[in-house]
Amino acid sequence: MTTTEAAAAPAAAPAPAPAPSTRLSRSLTLFTLTMVTMLYAMTVTIANVALPKMQGSLSATQDQIAWVVTFNIAATAVVTPLSGWLAARLGRRPLMLWAVTGFAIASLLCGTATSVEELVFYRILQGACGAPLVPLSQAILLDTYRREQHGSVNAIFGVGVILGPIIAPTLGGYLSDAYSWRWVFFMIVPFALISLFCVWAFIAEHRVARSRLDWIGFLALAVAVAALQLMLDRGERHDWFDSAEIIIEAGLALGAFYVFVVHSLTAEKPFFNPKMLRNRNFAVGLVIALIFGMLNFTPITLLPTLLQNLRGYPDTVIGLVLSARGFGTLVGFAFMIFASRLDPRIPLAAGLILQAYAGWTMAQFDINLTTWGVIWTTAVQGLGVGLMWVPLSVITLSTLAPAERADGTAFFHLLRNLGSSIFISVSIALVIRTTKVSYAGMAENISPYNENLRLPWVSGAWSTESTPELMALGAEVLRQATMIGYLNSFLAFAAIALIALPLVFLAKWHRD
Numbered sequence: 001m002t003t004t005e006a007a008a009a010p011a012a013a014p015a016p017a018p019a020p021s022t023r024l025s026r027s028l029t030l031f032t033l034t035m036v037t038m039l040y041a042m043t044v045t046i047a048n049v050a051l052p053k054m055q056g057s058l059s060a061t062q063d064q065i066a067w068v069v070t071f072n073i074a075a076t077a078v079v080t081p082l083s084g085w086l087a088a089r090l091g092r093r094p095l096m097l098w099a100v101t102g103f104a105i106a107s108l109l110c111g112t113a114t115s116v117e118e119l120v121f122y123r124i125l126q127g128a129c130g131a132p133l134v135p136l137s138q139a140i141l142l143d144t145y146r147r148e149q150h151g152s153v154n155a156i157f158g159v160g161v162i163l164g165p166i167i168a169p170t171l172g173g174y175l176s177d178a179y180s181w182r183w184v185f186f187m188i189v190p191f192a193l194i195s196l197f198c199v200w201a202f203i204a205e206h207r208v209a210r211s212r213l214d215w216i217g218f219l220a221l222a223v224a225v226a227a228l229q230l231m232l233d234r235g236e237r238h239d240w241f242d243s244a245e246i247i248i249e250a251g252l253a254l255g256a257f258y259v260f261v262v263h264s265l266t267a268e269k270p271f272f273n274p275k276m277l278r279n280r281n282f283a284v285g286l287v288i289a290l291i292f293g294m295l296n297f298t299p300i301t302l303l304p305t306l307l308q309n310l311r312g313y314p315d316t317v318i319g320l321v322l323s324a325r326g327f328g329t330l331v332g333f334a335f336m337i338f339a340s341r342l343d344p345r346i347p348l349a350a351g352l353i354l355q356a357y358a359g360w361t362m363a364q365f366d367i368n369l370t371t372w373g374v375i376w377t378t379a380v381q382g383l384g385v386g387l388m389w390v391p392l393s394v395i396t397l398s399t400l401a402p403a404e405r406a407d408g409t410a411f412f413h414l415l416r417n418l419g420s421s422i423f424i425s426v427s428i429a430l431v432i433r434t435t436k437v438s439y440a441g442m443a444e445n446i447s448p449y450n451e452n453l454r455l456p457w458v459s460g461a462w463s464t465e466s467t468p469e470l471m472a473l474g475a476e477v478l479r480q481a482t483m484i485g486y487l488n489s490f491l492a493f494a495a496i497a498l499i500a501l502p503l504v505f506l507a508k509w510h511r512d
Helices: 003-008 023-049 051-057 062-090 092-112 116-130 133-144 147-178 188-202 215-234 244-266 274-278 280-296 298-311 315-338 345-362 371-397 402-443 467-504
Strands: none
Touching: 023 051, 023 062, 023 092, 023 116, 023 133, 023 147, 023 188, 023 298, 023 315, 051 062, 051 298, 051 315, 062 092, 062 116, 062 133, 062 215, 062 298, 062 402, 092 116, 092 133, 092 188, 147 315, 215 244, 215 402, 274 280, 274 402, 280 298, 280 371, 280 402, 280 467, 298 315, 298 345, 298 371, 298 402, 298 467, 315 345, 315 371, 345 371, 345 467, 371 402, 402 467
């Protein structure tokens, strides 16, 4: 989840409750909720900084190490819609205490992992435990302050939370370089313990009315998401539908999604009410939310491995590069605070254009890319995220009836997270596939019989006269082919942003 998402995420469930009676108690509550949400927001960017180090330490391939990001996001997507039901069963304060505790334990376990499989499992636990934190925080915040104060406290809440993904990559990059990648997870634990104490000390109990969960619909959707994620993450490794495993996973995903759709259309109180799709803004907003998710985390997942594996960048510099995205998001979010009266379609379209421009510019990188070139394009991508999030939330959710907002919000966040995990997997597969194709095309020209290699301006740098020289030339060809793979993924990123642009103007907007 991005920091602007944390700031703007609507409440998981309605729960009127008396506000704390003193200004100090309200301020302490605001501080605690900001701390808790920042804790979760840190985890995505801080893990991405150390992906190359994890890959080497755990002897993982490029697609395997991406599971560290994708399965964490997928787990968050599945568990987030349960937040309202869990809060009704356990109470908001106990649920938050359990969630922060589980998050801290999972973060500690991530740092002790000895294999990719262990790390991915602990990241799934981390995502599942962290999923309720943002909707719970927003729900408690809105109940703590009067309605006329919501705008100002949301601004404070949002700006505070944005600092997490600015600081986390910088600090995480330093710790990864100075010690090891494990410290990017260990450093989360003290923040989690502080958050746990603050929740225990400053958050009052808010009881909410019990609600019924449609378990058939939820489980069918969870199976569909898990099977689809497995298929996308493992497809390239197993040559897609030439593998029985991939066929089984695809069949499970289709079958479970079919059950979910049929059950949603026939159940009395389904997990997702398809009648809400009659609301034009909500239907359009869900599609854009899926695409927003696809655009959100993809560059910051691809760039660390590109910068370290192809250019030898240290984690400290990679952390600074990723923090530039946070600065861009901060600027976009700050602009939206002062531009709240604008037609939301305008900043939403501007955000998509900026995302497309950033992707197109990244697709023009060459193997000798500069640090500044990566920093400013990453900042532009972050600016696009900051401009998009608030208007996307307004367009999608503002026209829903109050009784529909909890369910609409849950599905909105599910699709956004699902878009992130799916497109990261697709992008990694595209890098690997096009690298193979490019390498095969270039390698066939590397031969002692290729007269072009005997030209003076070529033979001075490369030679095919001996096995070591031929191997060195082959390694350079692989490096160039891999760069082409990354460029193709950035081009796909830009294309997705442009495809979504016309959808913005299908939404309706009436000024109050």
